[in-house]
Amino acid sequence: MAAFYSLLAVLALIVIPWLGAGMGMGALFGIVLPYIAIIVFMVGFVLRIVDWAKSPVPFCIPTTGGQQKSLPWIENSPWDNPSDKKGVFMRMVFEVLTFRSLFRNTSVKLQQEGPKVGYSSEKSLWLFALIFHYCFLVILIRHLRFFLAPVPWAVHVTEFFDSILQIGLPVMYQTDALILLGLFFLFARRVFDGKVRYISLMQDYFPLLLILGIALTGIWMRYVVKVDVIAVKELAMGLVTLHPHLPKEAIDPSVYAHLTLVCALFIYFPFSKLMHMGGVFLSPTRVLPNMSRRAMWVNPWNDPSIKPHSYEAYEDDFREKMIEAGLPVDKQA
């Protein structure tokens, strides 16, 4: 049901601008909405991070994934159990760029004979998540060609490698195919894996279908209707240079659908789980070094009025018995 409603929402986000653009509402979808989206995204993103950062980190609670740094002759794991900022930096590099924690993933198999509980490596989620995220990044970089003039060298290089197989005309970008593969896998997992289906909510299906919609309209524009790229760049440059105008040449309505989906993603982003992009950098179990035995970690709301049940009170309670047992006491009876 949640998946179905998500699909309806995404379809609406395609159909409305498609029809709207034809009815002379190009400026709404091509100019007004993008500005709203970018403002909501930037302000929302910053506010969200600020809101998180406002809550203190009272305790130093890294999840340690390797040997601590202790005796010099014992080899420690500087990245899985970092003892300093340098180690944390490396831990985060691996976490963010290679999805290290997800790479550890295993799957449990229970065998009734024996019985035997087995664990097998389960890398598919890691692989397809990685494919999806990197393709998204490459596609984002490629799209800079619409927003920058002259087009930077790095964008050309990205395009060159992304189309290195030289299939078809216009030449196919590998990431266009791969991102679909990644998205289909992630979606299929939610639908067909009972455990994942059981925990999935509308906010899990919606962004997947939204991004799928973006990818499919993009593919449609490039490979099927072959939209007027010069006109699209004119529209994009107008937005970037703050001189927004609709190009003289008419643009295919699919461009507006594509753009609207992207705007929807930008607007949705700061209010959703997609903020994991920023959150991972603030997660106390990952970004803190395991150092709180070596040096003091300060808790801003530590309450100094909390005292132990005092030794004096303890001795008052048990003095006779302690003396009888031959235990030293501070005050004689």
Added chain:
Amino acid sequence: MAKYPPPEELIKINYTTPVKSWMDSKTAFKPGNFSYPGKPDILKYLGMPNPREWNPMDDDWKLPPDWQRIVMEKFREKLKKYRSFKIFMDVCVRCGACADKCHFFIGGGDPKNMPVLRAELLRSIYRGEFSAAAKVLGKLAGARKLEEDVIKEWFMYFYQCTECRRCSLFCPYGIDTAEITMMARELLHEVGCNINWILEPAANCNRTGNHLGIQPHAYKDMMDFLCDDIEEITGRRVRPNVNKKGCEILFITPSGDIFADPGIYTYMGYLILFDYLGLDVTWSTYASEGGNFGLFTSDKMMKKLNAKMYAEAKRLGAKWILGGECGHMWRVINQYMLTMNGPADFMETPVSPVTGTRFDAAAGTKMLHICEFTADLIKNGKLKLDPSRNDNFVSTYHDSCNTARGMGLFEEPRYILKNVCRQFYEMPENTIREQTFCCGGGAGLNNEEFTETRLRGGLPRGNAVKYVRDRHGVNNLACICAIDRATLPPLCDYWAPGVGVSGVHELVGNALILDGEKKRTTDLRQNPLPGMEDEEE
């Protein structure tokens, strides 16, 4: 003795998830799946809200009249105090990587024991009460209202989490269910829903210095009794200091080890080691507890109980503290102690008086783990050891959750074990070190009435033990945790019969060759040493 099904029935676990939404399934309390509630007089002693007689199996939980307002106020306060809580409420993408990492899910199949869903029990209220959009979308967006059934569900599942942090290792954002469980338990305290097995030890610890409520004279008696046993076995009389001022070192270890088999053999191991080294060390009856059930109660209680360690070190004038084998004790010392009760600048960075090694890893807390201390002794050749005395043991090693994922103490105990016994085999790699499995009784759930669920949760550990038992003839599971020493013996009897449980320093005590010792014919358990089966006393 509690009633529970035999292994061949318990192993029939169904991992398929129901068709109905989890929000529509009602929490069913039955004997064996929950722990008994906190007794009213204990709550009163600790100054905790809503003390009353109640039973989770009853319909009426006797919550205070404005319980919803109380819970939501506390919820808001926690979000303000803990960035971890806020982030963990917000960033989960429900990828499901954590789902089959929880021992309670693996051993029971209840989907609400998937860490992601355990957290959703709280998140659904977070959305339903704080987010306007989610409120409108309701169940589709995983939002719901705070009703009495939610409190019941929380009580069930946040007291079916042992705060072992295994899920947090696999989470791409490091979402830590231990942290979420701690928050939920604090919310539950506000309306008087908690368990006696945690609160009574906490109350005992406050008054008598230890969880078991052992009073000072009784503590001394039990210690003398163990010294008698040591004399009988080794021929040497050890004379430990208790509450003595002016010693260089204060030693603190969990009280469980002075009280019950097999922990007492580890305790004897400490006594023998200190005597062998002629260490200037004292024990304390006021700070006679290494563990801290406050960790499973609230940040305030944890701080209050932990504060005794520094208070006693200061009173006695110790230069540094040595800590015994315990799991959650070391999470507290490593990640909370100095923050809560530091700075400890009235002491000095621990330096081994035997080897001269300076332990900079403990420069802040001034508190050293006994395994770090002993590993350093062995490395420097300061211990005369006869590992053949442990030849009756074929050992494997269980990493405690807290020393594993809240500290990273992996090599020190293994180094000791490999030096004091000759037969050592590791369990499969997905069940040890940072991926280690809980004993099923951590975070204050090691009680009798909860045994069936504990045995279920103990399946992954028990099965890994069985694996090395069948493959290598392992008959001894060594560990460095007092709760493990209480929970693993019944677990092994159930899932891997024939395997016993020992502490690491019990095996050290067996192997250590003392000056002027008599011919040793038995180990610390008074079982004959290898080749001494026919010796008569």
